[in-house]
Amino acid sequence: MEVCNLERGISLSVRNDAAFILDMSLNVYEHESTVCPNMPLRALIYVTNILEQWVKGQNIYGRRLVKIPTPRFAVFYNGAEEQPERYPQRLSDAFTNQMKKPELELTCMVYNINSGKNRKLLTKCPVLKQYMVFVGYVREELEMQPEKDLKEAIDKAIDRCIEEGVLREFLTKRREEVTKVTQLDYTFDRRIELEREDAREEERANTERERKAKEEALQEKEKERQEKELAEQEVQKLRAELERYKKQFPEAERDESKV
Numbered sequence: 001m002e003v004c005n006l007e008r009g010i011s012l013s014v015r016n017d018a019a020f021i022l023d024m025s026l027n028v029y030e031h032e033s034t035v036c037p038n039m040p041l042r043a044l045i046y047v048t049n050i051l052e053q054w055v056k057g058q059n060i061y062g063r064r065l066v067k068i069p070t071p072r073f074a075v076f077y078n079g080a081e082e083q084p085e086r087y088p089q090r091l092s093d094a095f096t097n098q099m100k101k102p103e104l105e106l107t108c109m110v111y112n113i114n115s116g117k118n119r120k121l122l123t124k125c126p127v128l129k130q131y132m133v134f135v136g137y138v139r140e141e142l143e144m145q146p147e148k149d150l151k152e153a154i155d156k157a158i159d160r161c162i163e164e165g166v167l168r169e170f171l172t173k174r175r176e177e178v179t180k181v182t183q184l185d186y187t188f189d190r191r192i193e194l195e196r197e198d199a200r201e202e203e204r205a206n207t208e209r210e211r212k213a214k215e216e217a218l219q220e221k222e223k224e225r226q227e228k229e230l231a232e233q234e235v236q237k238l239r240a241e242l243e244r245y246k247k248q249f250p251e252a253e254r255d256e257s258k259v
Helices: 041-054 119-124 128-146 150-165 170-173 175-248 250-259
Strands: 018-023 027-030 069-079 086-090 105-112
Touching: 027 041, 041 069, 041 086, 041 105, 119 128, 128 150, 150 170, 150 175, 170 175
Parallel strands: 027 069, 069 105
Antiparallel strands: 018 027, 086 105
C-alpha cells in the first residue's frame, strides 16, 4: 500500500483527508461535517495532483499505454444537517452546459455516518463507528449547555470515551492533538455556517431589491398608462368640443371650407 496524501489541496490550508493506492486502486477519502456539493471538483484537483506525481518520469507522449491506478472516491458525512444515507455527487452537475453523456465525469459516493445511518458500514469499520460516538458525545455536551466552552465540551467527551473504552488508546496518547483538531473543525464549521447565513441574508436582500425594482417598474408602467389614458381622454374632450362648436356654428365650418 502506498499512502499519497497531498501536502496541500486547493490552498495552503486545505488538504485531502486520506488517499492511498492499494492493489492499483487509488482511494481518495474525504470527511465532511458540512454539506459541500463541490466535492467532485475538489476530488478532481486531488487526483490530478496525485497522478501527476505517479506518472513523473514516464513517457506519456509515447506509443506505450501508461497504466494508472483505478480511482475511487468516498465522502464520509457526519454533519448536523439531515442528509440521505447514501447518495452520489457528480462532477457533471457543475457543468454549465449539460450533456447526456459527459466526456469527463467523476463521481463521489457520499456516506452518511451519523447515528442510525449506514449501520453495515460502521459495523465493518469499528474505528469509524467509535469516532462517531466521540462526535456524538461532543454534540451532546454542547446541546446540553450551549454556553459551555468548546474545549471543555471536547475534554468531557474525551473523558467519557476513555472511560467507556471508545478509542481509548488513541485518545489517551493524542488527547491534545485531538482537542486542537476538533476545535479547528468546529470553528471551521461555524465559520462556514456563518458564511452561508450571510449568503442567505444577501440572497434575501437581493430578492427584496429585485422585488422592489419590479414593483417600481410596474408602478412606473402603470403611471405611464394612466398618463396616456388621461391624454387620450383630453383629446377625446377636445374632439367632442370641436364637434359641438361645429354644430353650434355651422357658418364657421362653411367659411373655413371656403378658405
